[in-house]
Amino acid sequence: MRSVVVDPEVPPRTADLFRRHASMLSRIRAGWTPEPSPPNSRLTGRFLNAGGGVAALFLVCLMFLADVGQLLFFMLSLLVFVVFVGLLAAREPAEPETVEQELYREARWYEGRYLLPAEDxxxxxxxxxxxxxxxxxxxxxxxxxxxxxxxxxxxxxxxxxxxxxxxxxxxxxxxxxxxxxxxxxxxxxxxxxxxxxxxxxxxxxxxxxxxxxxxxxxxxxxxxxxxxxxxxxxxxxxxxxxxxxxxxxxxxxxxxxxxxxxxxxxxxxxxxxxxxxxxxxxxxxxxxxxxxxxxSSPAADPDSPGESSQEPPAR
Known part of the structure; x- marks a missing residue:
């Protein structure tokens, strides 16, 4: 059973991914694109909750605090709270990339650096x-x-x-x-x-x-x-x-x-x-x-004698 042939300059993890998904590579070459990842629902919910809390506290300050100094103090406290919520949100893990999305991204990046046994x-x-x-x-x-x-x-x-x-x-x-x-x-x-x-x-x-x-x-x-x-x-x-x-x-x-x-x-x-x-x-x-x-040194190339393999793109 023939396997996908990959340029040795391609990283081993990507080369192994190509060899394990030959049929999907064929679909990508034909124009197929994977579905985009849904937004991170937990991250969105945390931002919404934080925004609601900040708005409520701000209204409380306007209603019950007449002193400008106290109002500024609460405003600074709200700012610290927003920064704290932002830091927590930044630590929230993003939705993992699917195999289809990773394969599509790598196949587009290393286009021309692999050959499919059934088509090429x-x-x-x-x-x-x-x-x-x-x-x-x-x-x-x-x-x-x-x-x-x-x-x-x-x-x-x-x-x-x-x-x-x-x-x-x-x-x-x-x-x-x-x-x-x-x-x-x-x-x-x-x-x-x-x-x-x-x-x-x-x-x-x-x-x-x-x-x-x-x-x-x-x-x-x-x-x-x-x-x-x-x-x-x-x-x-x-x-x-x-x-x-x-x-x-x-x-x-x-x-x-x-x-x-x-x-x-x-x-x-x-x-x-x-x-x-x-x-x-x-x-x-x-x-x-x-x-x-x-x-193996004097390789005969029917198209361009002496042509070397394609240089990897700068990533």
Whole structure:
């Protein structure tokens, strides 16, 4: 299941919000707006009560106090009362923002910084996006990555960047392919067809370049899978080695140790071989990572070669 692709420069909380509400993002893009929040009824009531109390006290002052000094004193007291009520009102918590309102606000602010799987990619691009996300998800969720056997810091930074760059290129490819197909569907003369041939070759070359990046990710994921299998087998052998003393004790007590000890000794050899295989697998994964890092530099963009990702707006 494809997920929303978000620019890595978007804050993590907002990116997670986008990924959890893809259908609502689609509605927002189509023009839907959430209902505004109702006014804070408790805050309004407090202001009304305070205003009524101030008006009543002021009338009492006018009716029963003739002395100007006393009247000024009561006026100052009323002013202090109003300030006190204002401070209490300022501490009153505002009505919480709904998920729809927060999503709408963030989607408007980060417009163009996320891509929707159901709308921004044609079928061929969607298949490549699937492969990209599956490879990245497997690498980041692997035990060898969690155990620090891979370059976890670079994985957490570089792989989301790879996903965004690949998705951005696939989105442009989808848009240009759709325009090209609509143009061809309307019919064209041989002269126009000849003029369009270089554009078709440009699309094919760009798609091949993006495919190469996806395949590099899949090769890296394949090396990580090898390391995962080696780590799993290594753990199982180590668990068996921990039981060796009990087996050796049983063999010694039964007098059969002369026959079976050589067989059990092979367990140690197997563990050593698996440990070497694990080291080799992790080393291969590191080499695949370096190759991926280098091969990702010259990104082929069908629209504007060398174009970098959009800078975040000043907020």
């Amino acid at each position: 990619f044609d079928y061929a691009a969607g298949q490549l996006l699937d492969r990209t996300q599956q490879a990245i998800d497997y690498i980041l969720r692997s035990r060898v990555n969690a155990a620090g056997m891979l370059d976890g810091v670079r994985n957490s930074v570089m792989l989301p960047t790879q996903e965004w760059e690949i998705a951005r290129l696939l989105n442009k490819l989808s848009s240009l392919r759709n325009e090209h197909q609509e143009f061809v569907y309307g019919g064209s003369t041989p002269e126009v067809a000849a003029a369009m041939a270089p554009l078709e070759r440009a699309l094919a070359a760009s798609e091949a370049a993006v495919l190469a990046r996806v395949e590099a990710l899949e090769r890296y994921a394949s090396h990580v899978a090898d390391a995962e299998r080696a780590l799993r087998a290594h753990d199982q052998i180590e668990a068996l080695r921990a039981r060796l003393p009990r087996y050796e004790e049983l063999l010694a007590e039964s007098g059969a140790d002369a026959f079976a000890v050589p067989e059990i000794g092979r367990l140690t050899e197997d563990a050593d071989q698996l440990e070497q295989a694990l080291r080799d697998s992790v080393r291969s994964a590191h080499e695949a990572f370096r190759h991926l890092d280098l091969s």
